[in-house]
Amino acid sequence: MSGEKIIIQVDADLEDLIPGFLENRNTDIETLRTELENSQYENLRSIGHSIKGVGGGYGFDLMSQIGAEIESAAKENNGDLIREKIEQLDDYLKRVDIEYI
């Protein structure tokens, strides 16, 4: 995982919403980690499902993809893959740089 910035272009109408949206995803990451510690796969699936549903609409397509992968891995109780995807999401959020258009 490199430290390069990932530029995401977002509709300027959503500018006020983005900080809160990203903050909620950071909260999701914390929750995902806790649920993984406790092997709560149904909760992990549900959070993955939500991330999948909401990411693309704001312009974060990769976020939706990671959400879908968490959802799918949770259905198979695949903790290792979920851990990997949580870290990928965390890394993505740290590198993302928004450009309002």
Next chain:
Amino acid sequence: MTNKNTESLIKVLIVDDDEDVLNLLESWLTKEKYDVKRANSGQQAINEVNIYVPDLVVTDLFMDEMDGMELMTQLHNDNPLLPVIMLSGQAQIPDAIKAMHLGTSAFLTKPIDQQEFIDTVKRIVRACHDNSVLKEFSKNIVYKSKQMADIVKMASLVADNDVSVFITGATGSGKEVIAKAIHDASSRRDQRFIAVNCGAIPDQLLESELFGHEKGAFTGANVKHEGLFQAANAGTIFLDEVGDMPLALQVKLLRVLQDFEVRPVGSTKTYPIDVRLISATHKNLEEAVEKGEFREDLYYRLKVVPLNIPNLIDRPDDVPALADHFLAEFARNNKQEQKRFSPDAMKYLVSMPWPGNVRQLINVIDLCATICRNKSIPLNLVKKAVHDEPMNMQTLKEAKREFEKNYLLSVLRITHGHVANAAKVAGRNRTEFYKLLNQYNIEPAAFRDKKKPLAKEST
């Protein structure tokens, strides 16, 4: 500019238990000048609907406690015409089909595409407020009365989604005309519209007619038969006189409506179907439910949108328009100049009770147009025609003949024109059966599959 102003008045209630989704939808809709209200649960949405009175509801499918399907069902109990857009994170086709049949106007999968979402909202809002939609819908329906105008408006609003429509009205009131208009205005218009009179087909054949049968399912079933539900796949099936359906078959119909699949008689396999159902009856089904003659669960499944067509006596304003329309049709069909009713003749027609409804009116008009030699049809001729017209009631002999003919047609359809098998089903020998067919001028070859030559009949 007019468009913008109209749309700015449109109220949209958005329902989701995810704040980020609500924020996103609100932002998109506000940008397009819609008025938006948010609800973060199904229960909150139910409370808001009575206060906010939205023009459109957008809801997530999967929510804790009350999901989107349950919410839509509850909303439609009080307001069956309220359009609902369902959003789901899962692209499950059965969910989408079920949602469409329960009355959702559109089903979109998450992540939602902004353009697709806004286009869908605009399309639905336009369908609800555009008079040209109503005009196109009603082009084949003749009416002037407010009662019929209300029914036509309601029917036009539900035409373009798959919600089950239940039409009640007396014999001859025009139930099939409305059903066909709904089909023609729906996205299924290029597919088949199949009308089945459940009361005209003997009970023991109705199941096979509707759901099909496997080869060998019963005596005489020597060929596999595709039922009318499968034949209407992707189109519309109109079950007329559904109140006459036997209880045993009602269970099977209910299962079809719940699972969207049919199991032919004698088959272990089910076949998926995507059919829009419109049903009708002249009976009071609420009474039938109370007496235990009709299943309550099926009744509520059928009557998601009820339409009650009033008798002609209760809408006399329609009589002159109908009379004019059918006189013009008679003239066209017979390549004649169109005749008119004299003013006193028309007054008399308007004052008649018409127990046989529109069908009886058509009979009288055809009789008058046939025997009148002048351009203007006088009162005395109309009186004679009304007197001579047998109130649309058949004699017992006529009714028996009609039943026998329908029975023979059903048996031949099911056996694909195989006379030996058809005779077996009917419990007659072949010679007797041929005699019956001759009596009604029925040609068994017309029921045979043209692609496959018929297996040689055993002697």
